[in-house]
Amino acid sequence: MNDYEMMVDAYKKAGGEDVFSNSDTAHMVLEQDKILGKHEVEGLEINAEKIKTNTIDVKLRIKKGYQIKNPVHMCFGVLPKEGLQKILMDVNIEKDAYAKIMSDCVFPNATEVKHVMKANIHLGSNAHYEYEENHFHGKTGGVEVVAKSNIEMDEGSEILTLFTLRKGRVGKIDFDYEADLAENAKVEMLTRISGYEDDQVKIREAARLNGRNARGLLDSKIAMADNAKAEVYNELTANAPDAKGHVDCTEIIKDNAIARAVPIVEVSHPEAKVTHEAAIGSVDSDQLQTLMARGLDEEEASDLIIQGLLKG
């Protein structure tokens, strides 16, 4: 198999859909600093360029008014055990355009892999963008992910981001997402992560509701077992009339795992409102006992509960 086939294979083994041969679906496949595949559709432009060793610059543009029907698939990965992949990403969803991007990050053999992503995302007025990032890190925990995004949202634009890592080890994740919202813009950031052994998760999500009637939801669900650690910082500020936001953080811990949730909510306009909810605890014993009374053992029961929570 060549590198491209190996990437696609690793991606499919991790549960990804086979979309790379479909001409109606835009995609890009990057392995370390190699651009292995790229396909555009009408209204969408992807430019990728290696700017130095281990670093790729990606520019994605959805042209004004275009609605991209099929989700765009981006597959990032490092196949060897060791390696660095740095992606500098510029995303521009122009006025009235729509696209959904599914990013899949596969590091199937990682013992010492670092994946760094720096993204600048701009949404033109009334643009609509969905971004889903799924990670498959293998079982060794040798992956470090550092992701930083700055999201600029013009009036009436909407973004929905979903980050998931439900199977396999996390390794180390350090996220920092920031969004600035103009009038009537709406952001939803959802995070679903399960970690174990000595996995470490650090997430900072910040949204600033600067425009009238802007909306924000930061929702994290995290399950940590063994000696894993999670820290979630959710910051939501609202400083315009009718701006409304909600922060929701649920963390389930088992064994010696540690979870911390730090919601920071700030409201500086009398007609704005932000609420927050955080719950950290072990798996609910009523749920466990119900499933055990149906014949599941404690481990199976708690897996089912946690997978359910992470789906929600």
Next chain:
Amino acid sequence: MQKLLEIRDLDLTLDKERILQNINLDVNHGEVLAVIGPNGCGKSSLAYTIMGLKGYEQNGGGIFFKGKEISELSVTERAKKGITLAWQEPARFEGVSVREFLSIGAKAKGRNIDNKDLDWALNEVAIIPNKYLDRNVDDTLSGGERKRIELASILLMKPDLVILDEPDSGVDVVALNNIGDVINDFKNEQMGVILITHSDEMLEVADKAALICGGEIFNVGNPQEVSDYFKYQCIPCEDEDFEKHQGVSSNE
């Protein structure tokens, strides 16, 4: 014939307080035993002790299921042997679909459940399958709906003994009739049923009833007679524990 369940001289103490004392009860295959009694008298505690829930380990006596002592077994082991429990307040499960939830018990016993089975079980509890199968068993369902879905999951699990803790509480009259039908289904399948209830309608499906007062069995016999005794003749117990229990209404 071998009894399905035999409880002998069962004692339970929680927080240094005697909750159950000297309980003796039998349940046969295809038999419904109703358990009645005032709030806080120990009905749920009895259910939890038979199921083997954490924190409800008996302090004395024996529980025999199909002739074998089970008090050392875990909840899972008891379930695998064929005992299950439907809670008075069914748990909620975020992100778990009705479809998935219904199959759990059968799957744990190594049986696969197909769409036909799912439709059958939901129809039995008067829930419209295609409206509910893909919904989640979370707080978007009412308590009554979750109770009926729990019963459907038990129909599919096909245990030998099912303990129903107040299946009638929080459901409307129509649903009440339906729950009676489901209990008759259990009977027809030769399952034993322990039915904890406050309602006379439910007693109609029972073969016998036990009245518990202050953690002790007061009498066992014909359901209507035991219920009448409880309603019209039961003088508040002298037992000071019981007087305290009477003030407890947390389970209502």
